[in-house]
Amino acid sequence: xxxAAAAIPQVTRAPARRRHESLVDVLxxxxxxxxxxxxxxxxxxxxxxxxFGLLAIGEPSQFTFGxxxxxxxxxxxxxxxxxxxxxxxxxTVISLILSLMTSALLQxxxxxxxxxxxxxKIPLVVPSLVAAFLVLTIIDQGGIIARALQPYxxxxxxxxxxxxxxxIILVLVWHNVPIMTVILSAVMSGIPHDITNAARNLGAxxxxxxxxVTVPLSLPGISAASLLVFIGVFGAFSIPSLLGAAYPTAxxxxxxxxxxxxxxxxxxxALGTIVTALSAVLLYVYYRLIRRQEAALR
Amino acid sequence: MARLELRDITKRFGRVAAADRVSVEVxxxxxxxxxxxxxxxxxxxxxxxxxxxxxxEGEVLLDGVAVQHLPAHRRQTAMxxxxxxLFPHMTVSENIGFGLRMRALSxxxxxxxxxxxxxxVELEGLSDRYPRQLSGGQQQRVAVARAIxxxxxxxxxxxxxxxxxxxxxxxxxxxxxxxxxxLGVTTVYVTHDQAEALALSDRVxxxxxxxxxxxxxxxxxxxxPRARVTAEFLGVTNFxxxxxxxxxxxxxxxxxxxxxxxxxxxxxxxxxxxxxxxFRPEDVRIGRYEGTAVTGRVLHASYLGxxxxxxxxxxxxxxRVHEAGxxxxxxxxxxxxxxxATAAIVRGG
Amino acid sequence: MNRSWIMRGAPGRWMLALGFFxxxxxxxxxxxxxxxxxxxxxxxxxxxxxxxxxxxLSLANWRAMLAVPEIGQAFxxxxxxxxxxxxxxxxxxxxxxxxxxxxxxxxxxTIELLVLAPxxxxxxxxxxxxxxxxxxLGLSHTVAGVVLVQTVVLLPFMIRIVAATFEGxPQDLIDAARNLGAxxxxxxxxVxxxxxxxxxxAGGLFTFIGSLEEFxxxxxxxxxxVQTLPVLLWAYxxxxxxxxxxAAVVTMVLLxxxxxxxxxxxxxxxxxxxxxxxxxx
Numbered sequence: 001x002x003x004a005a006a007a008i009p010q011v012t013r014a015p016a017r018r019r020h021e022s023l024v025d026v027l028x029x030x031x032x033x034x035x036x037x038x039x040x041x042x043x044x045x046x047x048x049x050x051x052f053g054l055l056a057i058g059e060p061s062q063f064t065f066g067x068x069x070x071x072x073x074x075x076x077x078x079x080x081x082x083x084x085x086x087x088x089x090x091x092t093v094i095s096l097i098l099s100l101m102t103s104a105l106l107q108x109x110x111x112x113x114x115x116x117x118x119x120x121k122i123p124l125v126v127p128s129l130v131a132a133f134l135v136l137t138i139i140d141q142g143g144i145i146a147r148a149l150q151p152y153x154x155x156x157x158x159x160x161x162x163x164x165x166x167x168i169i170l171v172l173v174w175h176n177v178p179i180m181t182v183i184l185s186a187v188m189s190g191i192p193h194d195i196t197n198a199a200r201n202l203g204a205x206x207x208x209x210x211x212x213v214t215v216p217l218s219l220p221g222i223s224a225a226s227l228l229v230f231i232g233v234f235g236a237f238s239i240p241s242l243l244g245a246a247y248p249t250a251x252x253x254x255x256x257x258x259x260x261x262x263x264x265x266x267x268x269x270a271l272g273t274i275v276t277a278l279s280a281v282l283l284y285v286y287y288r289l290i291r292r293q294e295a296a297l298r
Numbered sequence: 299m300a301r302l303e304l305r306d307i308t309k310r311f312g313r314v315a316a317a318d319r320v321s322v323e324v325x326x327x328x329x330x331x332x333x334x335x336x337x338x339x340x341x342x343x344x345x346x347x348x349x350x351x352x353x354x355e356g357e358v359l360l361d362g363v364a365v366q367h368l369p370a371h372r373r374q375t376a377m378x379x380x381x382x383x384l385f386p387h388m389t390v391s392e393n394i395g396f397g398l399r400m401r402a403l404s405x406x407x408x409x410x411x412x413x414x415x416x417x418x419v420e421l422e423g424l425s426d427r428y429p430r431q432l433s434g435g436q437q438q439r440v441a442v443a444r445a446i447x448x449x450x451x452x453x454x455x456x457x458x459x460x461x462x463x464x465x466x467x468x469x470x471x472x473x474x475x476x477x478x479x480x481l482g483v484t485t486v487y488v489t490h491d492q493a494e495a496l497a498l499s500d501r502v503x504x505x506x507x508x509x510x511x512x513x514x515x516x517x518x519x520x521x522x523p524r525a526r527v528t529a530e531f532l533g534v535t536n537f538x539x540x541x542x543x544x545x546x547x548x549x550x551x552x553x554x555x556x557x558x559x560x561x562x563x564x565x566x567x568x569x570x571x572x573x574x575x576x577f578r579p580e581d582v583r584i585g586r587y588e589g590t591a592v593t594g595r596v597l598h599a600s601y602l603g604x605x606x607x608x609x610x611x612x613x614x615x616x617x618r619v620h621e622a623g624x625x626x627x628x629x630x631x632x633x634x635x636x637x638x639a640t641a642a643i644v645r646g647g
Numbered sequence: 648m649n650r651s652w653i654m655r656g657a658p659g660r661w662m663l664a665l666g667f668f669x670x671x672x673x674x675x676x677x678x679x680x681x682x683x684x685x686x687x688x689x690x691x692x693x694x695x696x697x698x699x700x701x702x703x704l705s706l707a708n709w710r711a712m713l714a715v716p717e718i719g720q721a722f723x724x725x726x727x728x729x730x731x732x733x734x735x736x737x738x739x740x741x742x743x744x745x746x747x748x749x750x751x752x753x754x755x756x757t758i759e760l761l762v763l764a765p766x767x768x769x770x771x772x773x774x775x776x777x778x779x780x781x782x783x784l785g786l787s788h789t790v791a792g793v794v795l796v797q798t799v800v801l802l803p804f805m806i807r808i809v810a811a812t813f814e815g816x817p818q819d820l821i822d823a824a825r826n827l828g829a830x831x832x833x834x835x836x837x838v839x840x841x842x843x844x845x846x847x848x849a850g851g852l853f854t855f856i857g858s859l860e861e862f863x864x865x866x867x868x869x870x871x872x873v874q875t876l877p878v879l880l881w882a883y884x885x886x887x888x889x890x891x892x893x894a895a896v897v898t899m900v901l902l903x904x905x906x907x908x909x910x911x912x913x914x915x916x917x918x919x920x921x922x923x924x925x926x927x928x
Contacts, residue, residue, distance in 0.1 A: 022753075025746055032743025032806050033761060039799045040765050043776025050779070057779060105667070110660040116667045122675055125905045127860035129880045130898045134678035136884070137685060137891075142695075144681055150697040174674060228767070235769020237863045242884050252771040252863075259867060265779045272772040279767060350822045370825035371834075383823035387841045396837070397827035448827060 044276070050269035057265050067270040076247075076254065077271065083248040087165045088234040091172040092226050098173065099180035099225070103188050104210060106181070124178040128171075128238050135171045136160065136243070160243050167243040168250075172233050180225040187221030188214060220290060227286050231279045251275060300361045300451035300484055301326050302347065307356035309342055316342040317353070318508035324452075327482040329475070333495040334505035335531065340488045343505070344454050347486060349373045360451055371400070376450035380457040382441040384429035390440050391416070391425035397448035415443040418477065435466050442474070446481060453478070455487040459494065471497055492532045496520060504528045511646075521578070522562055522642040529576040529644050534607075536582070536617050538575045538641070542567050552641075555613055557590035561641045573643045579607065579620040581638035584627075590637045596629050610635060682902075685895035708892045712900075718893065721879040722900065728790065728875065729858040732797045736805040736854045737847075739798070744809025749816075765803045770863035773799060778867050788872040796864040801857045805850050812846025813839075856904045876901055 049055045053064035071077045106117060123131060138144050139159045146156035160167040191214060199209045215222070240250035251271055258268040302324040309317040316339045324330045332340035345351040347358060349370035358366040365373060376397065384393050391412050398408045416422050419439040429437055438458060445453060458474075459467045475498050478485050489495055495502050496516040503513045504525070511525045523529040526537070540554035550563040552575060561567075561575055594612030601607075605620040608627065612635070619635060627633060687704040688694045694701040712718045752758060765773065777796050778787065786792035816839065824838045862877040869878065876897055881887075883894035 025750055025752055028742040028746035028750070029752075029758065030742075031739040032802060033758065035739050035798065035802060036761055036765065039777065039795060040768075040773065041761075043773065043780045044768075046780060047772065047776040057782070105663060108660070108663060110664040110667070112664050112668065116664075116671060119671050119675060122905075125856070125908050127862065127877060127901055127905070129862060129877050129884065130901050130905075133880070133884055133894050133898050134682050137681040138678050144677065144699065147697045147699055231767055231769070235771055237769075237771045237866075238881060242881065242886060252769065255771050255775060256867065259775060259778060260870065265775070268775045269779075272775045275769055276772050279769070283767070345822075348822075348826050350825065369830075370822070371828045371830045373826070375826065377823065377826045379819050379823055381817065381819045383817065383819035385820060385824075385838060385842075396824070396829075399837075400824075400828035400830075400833055444827065454826075 047269045047272045047276070050266055051273040053266065058263075059266070067266050070267060071270050071274070076249075077267075079248040080251045080254040080271075081274065083165065084234050084240075084251040087168050087172070087240070087250070088230050088236075090165075090169050091176060091233045092230045094169065094173050095176045095180050095229055096222070096226055098177050099184050100215070100222075102177065102181045103184040104214065106185055107188055120181060121178050123175050124182065126175070128175055128236070129242075131175050132171050132239050132242050135167075135174055139167065139170060161245045163245045163248070165240070165244060168240050171239050171243060172236065175239075176229045176233065180229060183221050183225040183228075184218060187218045191217050223286060223289060227282055231282060234278070235275050302452050302484055302486070303357075303359040303362075304343070304347070305357040305359065307343065307346055307353050307358070309339075309346060309351060309353050315339075315508045317346065319356070320505075320508070320510055322503055322510060322513065324484055324486060327484055329478055329485045329487065329498060329500045331487045331489060331495040331499040331502045332505055333489060333492060333502050333531075335490055338505040339508040340490075340505050341456055344377070344456055344486060344488045347373075347452065348375045348377050348454055350377075374448075374451045375454055376445035376448050376452075377454040377456060378438075378441045378445050378458045380460060382429075382437045382458075382461075384437055384440055384444075386429055389426050389428055390421065390432070393429065393440055394444045394447050396444065401448070411447055415447040418446070419443045434462050435470065438462065438470060442477070446477070446483070451484065453483045453485045455485070455489075457489055458487075460489075460491070467494075474498065496532075504531065506531075523576060523644055524642070526574065526576070526644040526646045529642065534579050534618055535576050536579065537644070538577070538615070538617075540573060540575060542569055542571045542573060545569055549640075550643075552643075555615060556592050556637060559590060559637050559641050560639060561643050563643070567643060574645075575641040576644045577638045577641040579618040580605070580622075581641075582617060582619045583636045584608075584619060584621050584633055585636065586634050587636040589639055591634055592637070593632060593634050596627050596631045596633060598629060599627060601626070682895055682898055685891055686899050688892050688895075690892065708896045711893065712896055715893070717874065717879060718897065721874050721876050721897075724790075724873060725859050725875040725877075728794055728797065729855050731794050732801060732858040733851050733855045735794065735798050736802050737851055739802055740805035740809045740850070741847075744806045745813050747806065747810035748813030762803045762806050765800050770800065771867070774864045774867035777864065781868055787868060788870070790873055793865050793869045793873045793875070796868045797858050797861050800861065800864060801854045804857065805854050808846060808850035808853065809843075812843045812850070815846070816842050852908060856908050859904055860901065 046055055050057075051067055053066060054061050102120065106113070106120075126134075136143065140146070141156065141158065141160070143156075149156050159170065195217070196209050196213055199213045200206075204212065235252050236250065237252035237256060241253045241256070244250060244253065251274075255268045255271050258264040258271070304320055304322045307317050307320040308315060318339070320339070320343055322330065332343060334340050342351060346353045346366075349365070349368060349372075353366060356366070357364050360374070385396065388396065394415050395408045395412045398411060403411075412425070413422075416425055419442055421436060421439055421443065424432065424436065429440065432440065438461075441458065455474075459470055462470065471494055478498075487495075487498060499516055501513055501515055502519045503510050504519060504527070505511065506527050512519060512523060512528045514522075519528055520532050523532065529535045529537075538554050538556065538559070540552040540559065542550050543553040543558065544551040545563055545567055548563055550561055550567050552559050552561050552573060554575065559575060559577075561573075567573065592612050594610040594617070596608055597611050597616065598609040599606060605622050606626065608619045608621065610617050610619050610633065617635070684701055684704075685694070686708055687706070688701045688708065689703040689705040690707050692702045712722070746752065747755075747758065747762075774796070777799065781787045781792045781796075786795065820838060820842070821834070824834050829838065859875075860877060861875075862881065865873065865875050866878050866881065869875070880894055880897045880901065883890045883897060
């Protein structure tokens, strides 16, 4: 057939062109991805291997679960995992509630809305150490609130270095509410007004619209933001190291002590692998959820 | 100026053939429109001419020379995009002069030609504005000026009027046609708007499912379509099945349930063959005239301004009839209608 | 969302505005004012409870910035490292971001995941891995080592911003330029680069400030010889010994670029660049 004959030069030419295109892709991707492979993937693999006793520094290398047994046997390590889970969960839940309220209210027009929408993003770009300092000056025993209450004979509870990690959670919430609000506002303003208006028209009260339309439609954003915050906070170092009590401490603080004070890279690697594995599992669950949601909406 | 020819152009995206053995010839200075519904492959064909899409098979010939292997920037075609694609970081005159700068013309010559082009599209005085400071109609003119200033061999339009409101669209349609005739440049125009296609073109190529189903003058494709899809796509039409009763020198008589109708027999019609006739609502006249007249009953009447659109039932068959002026006829009224003197025989689906 | 939430009409809107501004001043503005006050405390008079404002103000702490060698050194170190990191990130991210933004890639999902990983992974884990690796390579406690680790966490942001920028250029503009006779080099010079310049500038600024602010990796890999401003701030905040007044000064120094970023982000950065940077998971 005529078109079969015409197709022959195409068949011989196409693979060569495709190969050339792939080569260009590889060359363009090489600098960025190569760097990440060498300086992220390699050390990460080393951490995992070292957590099983391989690639040990200053000790004989051999495969072992000993380091994990050590983590489980040691109350300090065990408690650090529990404590990190605790303040990460607390921060995520509190931040989520606050940012849901904030982003829903930001959808309403009110005087000075533009200024607020700029102001609330400030913590987004403030380094966490600066955040720690700013919040410290307010909530610490010598802070402004305590000073303001003192003349009235009112005491102010210990929020910094306390065993419930309230100071930690407070600063982390301060830092993470804007991150969540940015994501949730974007998702909420993406919901067509027609849909919420239709719900209003069908007799839903504002609260019912929020509950039954806005929140379900924002669910992908809500889960993404929660996950992002949880993982980020779970491995946080600077704020727990400054505002935490002597005991219990965050997992990142324990890791830094193992590395800096004892040069115990093996144990730090085992803790690091636990943190990474938990993050990976959460990410996987998240992707599955998103996939199912997308399938349901289709 | 140039003669353009497409030979068996085929382009597949995955398993879908966006263009399926498209063959078209465009004469020097001719205005050809590719008309069809969205997804019919007309834009893909246009982009293949411009070299923005590589065909899987087939040839693009400019003055008899195969150009399908030339990269887009050496094709000497100029395209007006649906989105206008004006460079937002350049002023009007920088936008118009872009193609000339790419051809390394002298600054003086560029200034002179840009000035001419601005005058041609009546945008003098706006040369230092940025695209975002212009109205939609002005942006469209800049896009046209940018295309013609390079004196391309072929001018290409991809739905250039679809983002404008109806009134402006009509005015610019006239301007475009006048401009093209003045410049005498070979033009390929893509649209899904049948009125636009009929008003602008020397010839119209009707595309469906990646294939060119019919090419002809606007009059031909509208009045005597050969394909059923063409008749359907180009406005409202009546279909009537019948059997060929007589054939004589290019004409034939078709026996329909409503009576005898004469039709063009250009497609090798045989005696006794069952065919479908197509004729326009405005070809049916209300009242008894020469030809086949039948009585019918008005089912619906809609007043459209220039005409009144009637749905008429006769012998179990419904017909659309347009009457200009005339008395208002109420639904239920019995009327006499005269079938057209000649109809078109259409084939396919 | 619904335009008249809970409170209808103008009075409700004013109430809402009042609420927002009260919360903003308590959680944002008052801490900033108190922070500034701390940096202006007169070291001779001090600022002890229950004083709401310091008894006397002075610029002594700001002068200390020049007088105390470690503050000046940290300042110099931060501003030495940031431009190098920015240049390195730009060089690495430009080709890769271009490929991600404008080319059809087969393993796109995997590549995007790889780029996202350093943003999501806790810094302390990366620090542990890189710390031990750099000890073997002799890069621990060196400026080069700190530059390399900061690049690991900042490069993904740069790649994502560059990719989003390139992706944002309408294909029609590229096609139009080619159609008008632009061969690849003029196409890049006259159309592509001018259109992506704001995005690239924003990416560079983001990276520069990110480098000034990076703490965990710098701390683990650079300690104790490479001391940047955040490392010093950590020390003043109680990591080593509490010196609130110096901490306030360093805080203010670190806040200035932050505020600049805010303004640039609001004015030139489109929301999607920000979203790209902060990682839609």
